Amino acid sequence: MASAWKADAATFWMQQSARLLWREAPTQAQAGDFTGTAHVTWFADGRLNPTESCLDRHAAARPDACALIWEGQDGRTIRLSWADLLQRVCRMANALREAGVAKGDRVALHLPAVVESVVAMLACARIGAVHMVLFGGFSAEGLADRLDDGTPVLVVTADEARRGAKIIPMKRTMDDALSRATGDSVRTVLVLAVTGADVPMTAGRDRALGPLLDGADTACAPAILAAEDPLFVLYTSGSTGKPKGLVHVAGGYMVWASLTHEVAFGCGSEDVFWCTADTSWITGHTYVVYGPLANGTTVLMYEGLPSWPTPGRWWDVIDRHGVTVFYTSPTAIRAMKAEGNDILEARGLDSLRVLGSVGEPIGEDAWTWFHDHVGKGRCPVVDTWWQTETGGIMIAPAAGAVAPRPGVATRPLPGVEAVLLDAAGVPVVGEGEGNLCLAASWPGQARTIWGSHDRFVATYFATYPGHYFTGDAARREADGYFRITGRVDDVVNVSGHRIGTAEIESAVMRGEGVVECAAIGVPHGLKGEGLVVFAVVQPGGAGEAALKALVADAIGRYAVPEAVYLVADLPKTRSGKIVRRLLRKIAAREIDALGDLSTLADPDAVGRIIAVVQGGG
Ligand code: 6R9
16 A cells, blocks of 8 residues: 555665665664754765765666767767766766865756756766756846855856757856856856857856866766755745745655656666756756666656657657657647647657656646557556655656556655645545645655745745645545645746746836736646736836846746736735736636625726736737
8 A cells, every 4th residue: 555654664764765875874764854943854874975876886787788868959869878977977076176166065057958967967966066957048137146046166057058940048148147146156167068159258267168078087986975965956936035945965865866766657777768857957857867867777868849850859769769758748748739640640659668747737638648649548647746845756656556547646655645734724634625735754855945944944834834835736536646736826837837926026027117016827728827917007117028028037038928918007905915816817818707806995997907908918
């Protein structure tokens, strides 16, 4: 049974810790819990270096077996054996050390989907530096905010990135970010040549990475870390304030990455595992890098988009490299579905064994199409629910053990105590809906928010004392399966990107003459959710285009709203609270279902807003 682990949890967890290669094996599992200051540790007296679990032990046992296959947009392929990958990581680790990086220092990684993005993460881990991977889609200001928060000593970026037919000016954006950052922690910028473009180099700060790697030694003694030493900081958005840097640690996170990768996908060393996530997302951390490599699984990485230069490119990648497990997002699945089935029918896809989905609710349509057409009816679809904060998969139909069902994440993995609580904190027993909480710690949980443990406690443990609150709601169905119903806070999930509406609103508020505004999410056929902004702007003030540009500048183009409606006023309660529920309905054009408006300060405002939305804008 799924709860067999509970009878003797400590023994279960100690057994799981043995997945890793330790320098000093831990003697205890969990200490601390979710009460009070929520300080939890796992395997605290163990000592290890995560890269020895991910590389050295496989390089010793199977040096020539394939560790990583990378295919570029242009068709170029790189195959690295475990021995090759270990050498590459050691070279990069030595280059970082040579550039002055020490154990505990933060290193910002801002790279496209090239082999070096994985190598650089592992190189940081090799020397005990804490990586913070930054999304290539962040604007200069978005990057600057995170640099100021994480205070890295060194940045690794690329000259440019390729994205379909587009070229993304990575170095230029990073230069802009560094000039906006108020802190001055960054001493060195290493620049990887990806396209070979000429980019400006700042004397005394910027160095070409290539020559540094060429001159570096291929062996690098690993720094030995305590299990609770930080492995990385990764930024994500919440309902309030600036992005928060979740801190994951060397021991427990690695145990969770390895366990969940094996259990959710039934994955082992015979598999070719392709997780399409970018390494700047938690999914890339756990299922492109740490989970599969810890388990000795061959990792496939592809540089580009699903349908560039031609539709069906991802299917070709699967056939070419014999991918056995394919893990992607509902957004990608919906986009590929929209291309029609002819493209798919022309491909074999015979190597596939398991399919996975992550990042947003998949919905029955996309699930069924994925199952029937991509998996040809024979591959289980594993819908995996989890978060940046949880480190790894939490609720999913463990491949082979739990029967999947369309659109349902199904059951918590062993070690996960998922509960549903109502608004008053009373557990929802049996069938019903509630706020999804975790009643006990697990090794992979984030330990804190970088620089602010108080914010960590306030964000996750204040709503329901003694419980971690996920920010999602879920429904427990008659057979005990969990169906995730979506965020209950002010976070909108656009194509799997978590965007806090407060961040959007603060960008829009900078617009000329903007009096007030509200950002909300609405259902979107391809992206899952789309953002819509309602803004009250004085005559002669900023228009829709100017307000969208402010969002692109402050956060990145991926966060630009679908529409900005300029309205005379926002619907408010008599106490002055904006009624977002109404705005969501109006933006989704569900105006028959607005409900009782009599509690509004000015019920007539609603009609005027509807007129703007129906007028198209
Ligand atoms: C791994 C990841 C987390 C939020 C989460 C939830 C949504 C993720 C989901 C899902 C429904 C799934 N989410 N997986 N919703 N079904 N299978 O996505 O991390 O970027 O932190 O986002 O994404 O709302 O709370 P992150």
